[in-house]
Amino acid sequence: MSFPLPLTPSLRTAGLRGLAAGALLLISACSGTRYIPEKEKLYTGSTVKLESKSSIPNEASLQTELEAVITPKPNGSFLGMRPKLYFWSLGRNKTKGLGHFLADRFGEKPVLLSQVDTTKVKGLMTNRLYNNGYFKPVVHSKVETKGRTARVDYNAAVGRPYLIKKIQFPDRDTLIDRDIRATQGESLLKVGEPYSLKNFTAERVRIDAILKNKGYYEFAPDYLLFQVDSTEHNQVDVYLRVKASAPPRATRPYVLDRVTLNTDYRLEDTTTNQRPILYQGYRYYPDEKMFKAKAITNAVFIYPDSLYRRRRSDQTLSRLMSLGTFKFVDLKFRPSTAPDSGKYGKLDALVRMTQVPKKSLRAEVMLVSKSNGFVGPGVRVQFRNRSALRGAEQLLVNVVGTFENQTRSGSNIIGLTSYELGVDAQLLVPRLIAPNLPLLDVTLPNSDFQPRTTFGAGYRYVERRGAFQEDLFHLNYGYTWKTRITNEQELRPVDLQYIRLRSVSEEFQGLLNENMFLANSFRQQFILGSSYRYTYNQQVLEQRRNQIFFSGGLELSGNLAYLLQSLSGASTNERGKHSLFGQEYSQYTKVDLELRNYFRISPLPTSGNKIATRLLIGAGMPYKNSEVLPYLKQYGIGGPNSVRAFPARGIGPGTYRPVTNEQARTTFYDQVGDLRFEGNLEYRQDLMPYFKGALFVDAGNIWLVNDDPTRPGGKFSAGSFLKELAVGAGAGLRIDVQFFVIRFDYAIPVKAPYGAPEDKTGRLNLAIGYPF
Numbered sequence: 001m002s003f004p005l006p007l008t009p010s011l012r013t014a015g016l017r018g019l020a021a022g023a024l025l026l027i028s029a030c031s032g033t034r035y036i037p038e039k040e041k042l043y044t045g046s047t048v049k050l051e052s053k054s055s056i057p058n059e060a061s062l063q064t065e066l067e068a069v070i071t072p073k074p075n076g077s078f079l080g081m082r083p084k085l086y087f088w089s090l091g092r093n094k095t096k097g098l099g100h101f102l103a104d105r106f107g108e109k110p111v112l113l114s115q116v117d118t119t120k121v122k123g124l125m126t127n128r129l130y131n132n133g134y135f136k137p138v139v140h141s142k143v144e145t146k147g148r149t150a151r152v153d154y155n156a157a158v159g160r161p162y163l164i165k166k167i168q169f170p171d172r173d174t175l176i177d178r179d180i181r182a183t184q185g186e187s188l189l190k191v192g193e194p195y196s197l198k199n200f201t202a203e204r205v206r207i208d209a210i211l212k213n214k215g216y217y218e219f220a221p222d223y224l225l226f227q228v229d230s231t232e233h234n235q236v237d238v239y240l241r242v243k244a245s246a247p248p249r250a251t252r253p254y255v256l257d258r259v260t261l262n263t264d265y266r267l268e269d270t271t272t273n274q275r276p277i278l279y280q281g282y283r284y285y286p287d288e289k290m291f292k293a294k295a296i297t298n299a300v301f302i303y304p305d306s307l308y309r310r311r312r313s314d315q316t317l318s319r320l321m322s323l324g325t326f327k328f329v330d331l332k333f334r335p336s337t338a339p340d341s342g343k344y345g346k347l348d349a350l351v352r353m354t355q356v357p358k359k360s361l362r363a364e365v366m367l368v369s370k371s372n373g374f375v376g377p378g379v380r381v382q383f384r385n386r387s388a389l390r391g392a393e394q395l396l397v398n399v400v401g402t403f404e405n406q407t408r409s410g411s412n413i414i415g416l417t418s419y420e421l422g423v424d425a426q427l428l429v430p431r432l433i434a435p436n437l438p439l440l441d442v443t444l445p446n447s448d449f450q451p452r453t454t455f456g457a458g459y460r461y462v463e464r465r466g467a468f469q470e471d472l473f474h475l476n477y478g479y480t481w482k483t484r485i486t487n488e489q490e491l492r493p494v495d496l497q498y499i500r501l502r503s504v505s506e507e508f509q510g511l512l513n514e515n516m517f518l519a520n521s522f523r524q525q526f527i528l529g530s531s532y533r534y535t536y537n538q539q540v541l542e543q544r545r546n547q548i549f550f551s552g553g554l555e556l557s558g559n560l561a562y563l564l565q566s567l568s569g570a571s572t573n574e575r576g577k578h579s580l581f582g583q584e585y586s587q588y589t590k591v592d593l594e595l596r597n598y599f600r601i602s603p604l605p606t607s608g609n610k611i612a613t614r615l616l617i618g619a620g621m622p623y624k625n626s627e628v629l630p631y632l633k634q635y636g637i638g639g640p641n642s643v644r645a646f647p648a649r650g651i652g653p654g655t656y657r658p659v660t661n662e663q664a665r666t667t668f669y670d671q672v673g674d675l676r677f678e679g680n681l682e683y684r685q686d687l688m689p690y691f692k693g694a695l696f697v698d699a700g701n702i703w704l705v706n707d708d709p710t711r712p713g714g715k716f717s718a719g720s721f722l723k724e725l726a727v728g729a730g731a732g733l734r735i736d737v738q739f740f741v742i743r744f745d746y747a748i749p750v751k752a753p754y755g756a757p758e759d760k761t762g763r764l765n766l767a768i769g770y771p772f
Helices: 007-031 059-069 083-090 098-106 118-131 175-181 197-211 293-297 310-322 505-516 514-522 559-566 661-664
Strands: 042-050 138-146 148-159 164-166 225-233 237-241 254-262 275-278 282-285 324-334 345-355 359-369 377-383 394-405 419-427 452-464 466-482 487-504 526-537 546-557 584-588 588-600 610-622 675-688 693-701 727-736 743-749 763-768
Touching: 042 059, 059 118, 118 138, 118 148, 118 197, 175 197, 175 237, 175 514, 197 225, 197 310, 254 293, 275 293, 282 293, 310 324, 310 345, 487 505, 505 514, 693 743
Parallel strands: 042 148, 164 237, 254 282, 254 345, 526 584
Antiparallel strands: 138 148, 225 237, 275 282, 324 345, 359 377, 377 394, 394 419, 419 452, 452 466, 466 487, 487 526, 526 546, 546 588, 588 610, 610 675, 675 693, 693 727, 727 743, 743 763
């Protein structure tokens, strides 16, 4: 809330003088030099300069490496001011009070020149230069003073780096030397490249990783030795050897002997003293009352009498955890009591799994926040059975009840208060129930993630006060799988939805009578759908500075039924439409694309300072048996997760806007479309622990594929759609406690699809979670 305050000339002059005096006082207090002890100087940082008579390969990277060894780090500054020193001064010699709190929370002790150990820093720089192939560097330092401050300048003079002239891998006629030589084609070391300790270290790790997947369980990178001989003309010969001190157990591969699976491990475990179930060579404990042996072994990728491979061990742990039935899983190897076989050792493997309770009942109170702008409290009760058919299948049954409302200032739109009651069930089967396909092995043998077949069914009762009551039924069957951590695919061959209007108010019936497009969208609510969605998500790679998210979906409905009925000559109804069970079905194709990009401004992975962008494109094309998309599948725009300066479903389609009072009362149902185009740009900034700020700009609109006389200007036109985008801008505050985010976004309309906004009043959006 704000109030106007008129300013007279005298007040303005006095205010400017006071502001100037305050600024001078702030600068003097925040410069930091007044808090420096006598005969000391404030250390303000260092510079590094590289000098060479020849070009320096990767100079920027080398300079960054040298700068990283400089200690200590100077006090932070902003425009020459060091406010942290000021806060530190408030707490000097204090153990409590406001000054102590501010100093402890925001202060920073002065970093003095006397704390800088230039000899140590120069030694570290010399070491880093050696590591990069500069074997005869000369490093100098010089202190530059200015008043009460000082900096240290470092100068490193280097010659030409030593280059690799020759690389020789182990040449003995032993099994391990042959396996190491087989890795040479992918070596990180290249003839003609500069000597680099970092590359040598990475090469040892690379070779060790390959050997671990060839049975060398006991091998370690430290058993590899690089012998480097310098030659003339700044060149080196590199000889890779297995250390003579490497124990025999490290230089031979291992095969697995016994593989034991314990699905009910506890700290006081005694199950392995029982007689095991023998299944396909595995020793399975304790019995099959909870899980069938086949269900667990489907997620195990280490096999008796197979070569030890670390990749398969990691895959087994990941697959078993992704079943969702175990709290902990670990895998232990130990030397087998069986005698070795020739050049191979033998290992026994023990997989220990600690179960979560088979059945659980959970109740939770929710704050529902939907994309259509409805917000309100809800209650959900969930029953879960984690092995419903003894195959690690998860059965989930949910009972949900919500009360939702969408408020629009100064409006009397019908149906903005909603009640929902529903029940749904889902069975998650941890495997793909399908035949092997030419391009897809349903076991996904190289994936770390357990594929799933999903069966779902549900019912919801919805009442929109003053508008209608409806029943919603859904039935689906599909698959989800991941081939790597960043991507996921979902295929639903069967996705049936049926929506039945139970009763309609006189006012809403009048709206249906006047608007045939809306009437058709509610009439054709029988959806015989199939869908596919691909998601690529780099947000799981938390160390990446730039992260991309892409989701693309294709949805089809009614095509197969229409084809079969057309070929069989099935009759149509009085409207010329085909039907099933007396109900017209929808026929359409719908494509949805979403692209996001998150660029973290700070190099620190924990930083929340980032630029986030999003582009949404959606198109639904009704045809043949349909003239309009089902209402459930139409696009709306606006609201807390869309163009935030406008209410949910308060924009479009196209340049259409309600003019009469009657149109204004039904805008929630009219302002939907078949096409969507939306873009969002948001800058996010950490403010203090748990509090984050944001500045954002949103733009977007929806359009119709076919012209609707009741919504003039709503049809899409390729030549003018960019001019019809609604634009809003604003700022936000987010309370982020990791597992829960409350968001306040205040947005002002900048442009409406039809030109200048009629109402330029800002909107405060309260929502749960980030907008994208």
